Amino acid sequence: MRRLPLTLACGDYDRTRALLEGTVRPDGIDLTYLRLPVEETFFRMVRHREFDVAEMSLSSYAASLGRTERPFVALPVFTSRMFRHGGIFVNAEAGIDKPSDLRGKRVGNAEFQLTANVWIRGILADEHQVPVDSVSYLTGGQESPGRIEKGAIDTAFDISPIPEGRALAEMLHAGEIDAFYGPRIPSTFHRDDGRVRRLFADPVAAEREYFERTRIFPIMHVVAIRRDVYEANRWIAQSLFKAFLQAKDAAYAAFLDASALRFMSPWLIQHAEADRALLGEDFWSYGLDANVHVLETFLGHHHAQGLSPRLLAPEELFADETLESFVI
Missing domain, CATH: 3.40.190.10 (Periplasmic binding protein-like II)
Incomplete structure (x- = not known):
């Protein structure tokens, strides 16, 4: 069966590197990974919808849900998290x-x-x-x-x-x-x-x-699918979600590898150990359940600051297919 060609615009991250390199391939999808600066990706996706799938500002995505057309649907994949x-x-x-x-x-x-x-x-x-x-x-x-x-x-x-x-x-x-x-x-x-x-x-x-x-590790970015692409092939939401999870697992596996430093920080391993001790084993969690409190807090801020016309619930953000477990 022919694989569905999709473009993904995303930054260069350890947690997505396996998708960029092709060592993780989404089921049924031929993914072209466009490695772009986040500001360019956001602008081109929000203004011109140039990509099938793209990393997107959580704020801009939440704001888009207040439009009649609702042009995007997101995956609970958080490519960027950062304290501010x-x-x-x-x-x-x-x-x-x-x-x-x-x-x-x-x-x-x-x-x-x-x-x-x-x-x-x-x-x-x-x-x-x-x-x-x-x-x-x-x-x-x-x-x-x-x-x-x-x-x-x-x-x-x-x-x-x-x-x-x-x-x-x-x-x-x-x-x-x-x-x-x-x-x-x-x-x-x-x-x-x-x-x-x-x-x-x-x-x-x-x-x-x-x-x-x-217990909040702030979420910055989600992964958004153009709605027309999603509606034409709704199976891609679960396929992409699985692939992003697999790519993140590959990054975790390398996270504490002390054989040789991957980045030029002399105490990188010690910092990594401290991060995990404070934040937990799956500190960069994807999915809704582990992130409800973080998302509720953000959506409360977003609405209070006039950026969304009503208070959104976290489950409204994501493709239905990604909220259902496929684990036996």
Whole structure:
């Protein structure tokens, strides 16, 4: 039987490497893996639906479910997870010494709807008495001018674009904005003048404490299938889900291999052991059941921040076929 050709646009991750290399092949599918930067993948999928299957911002995907057409259907595959306390940067002269000092400040976001920023705003509101509406948000390119929201948003919060020709990293350094939230480190943080610093001086300690108390390892990205592709061949949801699980299992198998370091971190194995001790054996879990609490928390933030018109339930996010067990 002829295998169904599908394109997958996705980043380069240890947990998906077996799909990229072809050592794991989805049942019945001839997969072409396009290794692309996440911003490009998201923009091209959300704006132009160029791929059959693509890694997608959890925030953008959740927002898409509020449209009449509902153009995508997701798999409970989380290609990116990351704690975000380390993604808050401040100008050293802005008078921000603790999180609550952010109230009333001007904060740059490359896009208001970025999943990382939804988590940051939610964590600050829940944990540090920084209500979402206590901050003024300025959006635009982080390092280069011209970035816009990948999808339209309609919120009641104070959001405005930065001046034409400007970029957020330089504005943060110059004190034209007080703080910056985002998944990428602003280039001006690496200058030696100390004018840009992290809000949390020890973000790892803050993130570990957050996990120990909440048991939340934030989800950033899902894998989305274009709905017309899914409806034409609904079996592909389970086939792809199985393949992503197998690829992740292959990454786990190499995770604690101490025979030779795969990455240039001298204490990589010790870090890996500590990660597993804190987060658990299957700390990068896929599927709905193990992630209901994380998804409920995110969806609550997403709705409260005006990015989804109603509060979604986690099970609404995913293809029905991936919510049913096939294990004997």
